[in-house]
Amino acid sequence: MSDKDRAWLILANARISVDKLTALLDEYGAVEKVAHLSTAALARSGVTDELRAAMLNPDERSIAKSLAWLEKPGNRIIPCDSDDYPELLQQIPGPPTLLYMVGNAAALHMPALSIVGSRNPTRGGRENAYEFAKHLGQCGFCIVSGLAQGIDTSAHEGALDADAMTVAFLGHGIDRVYPAGNRDLAHRISQNGALVSEYPLGSPPRREHFPQRNRLISGLSLGTLVVEAARRSGSLITARLAGEQGREVFAIPGSIHSPLSRGCHQLIKQGAKLVESAEDIVSELGALAGYLMENDTDAVHRESPTIDRDADYEILLNTLSYDPASADELAEDSGLTIDQVSSMLLILELEEKIEALSGGKYLIRNK
Numbered sequence: 001m002s003d004k005d006r007a008w009l010i011l012a013n014a015r016i017s018v019d020k021l022t023a024l025l026d027e028y029g030a031v032e033k034v035a036h037l038s039t040a041a042l043a044r045s046g047v048t049d050e051l052r053a054a055m056l057n058p059d060e061r062s063i064a065k066s067l068a069w070l071e072k073p074g075n076r077i078i079p080c081d082s083d084d085y086p087e088l089l090q091q092i093p094g095p096p097t098l099l100y101m102v103g104n105a106a107a108l109h110m111p112a113l114s115i116v117g118s119r120n121p122t123r124g125g126r127e128n129a130y131e132f133a134k135h136l137g138q139c140g141f142c143i144v145s146g147l148a149q150g151i152d153t154s155a156h157e158g159a160l161d162a163d164a165m166t167v168a169f170l171g172h173g174i175d176r177v178y179p180a181g182n183r184d185l186a187h188r189i190s191q192n193g194a195l196v197s198e199y200p201l202g203s204p205p206r207r208e209h210f211p212q213r214n215r216l217i218s219g220l221s222l223g224t225l226v227v228e229a230a231r232r233s234g235s236l237i238t239a240r241l242a243g244e245q246g247r248e249v250f251a252i253p254g255s256i257h258s259p260l261s262r263g264c265h266q267l268i269k270q271g272a273k274l275v276e277s278a279e280d281i282v283s284e285l286g287a288l289a290g291y292l293m294e295n296d297t298d299a300v301h302r303e304s305p306t307i308d309r310d311a312d313y314e315i316l317l318n319t320l321s322y323d324p325a326s327a328d329e330l331a332e333d334s335g336l337t338i339d340q341v342s343s344m345l346l347i348l349e350l351e352e353k354i355e356a357l358s359g360g361k362y363l364i365r366n367k
Helices: 004-012 018-028 032-036 039-044 048-054 058-070 105-109 123-138 151-161 180-191 209-220 234-246 259-269 280-294 311-321 326-334 336-349
Strands: 074-077 096-102 113-118 143-144 168-170 193-197 221-228 248-251 355-359 359-363
Touching: 004 032, 004 048, 004 058, 004 074, 004 096, 004 123, 018 032, 032 143, 039 048, 048 259, 074 105, 074 113, 096 180, 096 209, 096 280, 105 168, 105 193, 113 123, 113 151, 113 209, 113 234, 123 280, 123 311, 143 151, 151 168, 151 221, 168 209, 180 193, 193 221, 209 234, 221 234, 221 280, 234 259, 248 259, 248 280, 311 336, 326 336, 336 355
Parallel strands: 113 143, 113 221, 143 168, 168 193, 221 248
Antiparallel strands: 074 096, 096 193, 355 359
8 A cells, every 4th residue: 555645545535625735735745744734733734624624534444445446457546746647637727636547647648629518419419429539539639528428428439439549537436437328438448548537436426526527528628529519508518618728619500490509509609619520620729739749758649630830829929028918919919810829829838938817818938
């Protein structure tokens, strides 16, 4: 048994935030020490009564169960300070302290697109999800979804049939499969991708878990594609979160008479990109995908879509200054489209050439 693994499980089960944990690590050093701080030390560090009680009285049965689970091949935990923790998830509000994973951690570092939609789609919706996932998987994207019935299932299957990576984020403990009918699919995903959860082993699939799970689906991805969705749909939550996280949102239009088209049409009215083919997505995300593959030496070596971007980046960098400016302002001043600017800003932020400020403003670090 690893003392470090045990310490991480204590802290994760206590639901400590990454921000608070980072502050404690800065103050006390090793995670093993933080997990065993005294009542007085925790109080001095401003830890709330509720969090303090959870850290001082860990669920030993749950921790023992998790440590036994870790002994099995392919099972692991990925703490927020690990090199295997996805960089894109570190950027979202409220990132998980710990990820439970079965499968290949390389899948978490590939250029990813999430595909979401109705649990009760039309036949055409299933076919679209499958074909888009298959084509985009062949182009080098990892397909991310939530293992739900319907569109999620078709997206995972399309990626697997293309021999591409796929990641399923779960709204429950990773030691169970929900829905049970997707048990075989979950096994296939663990063999060619990853099953991932932020919830401790044994956690049931509670209703409130799934909106939280959705922020990870969108957060790991460069963009989110909504295939079919009613106006009140969890898929629209995922799309909204994607927009708030600075990711691209795509939607496939449908019949004006179909209730499952209304959510997609609503997204398009709000600014989501209307998609008619997988090439529409590749053309939007190719530069970002190429950047991630070029800068992740441990990533799986697959064909990745690339776009010549040097000239446009030079234009944008020359437009940026030490005065904060919004993406709309930068697009107007540079003559580039807002779509080009939005994609390039994320890459420049990853390269630490610019700084993202509150209110959607950006400024250059070194000019």
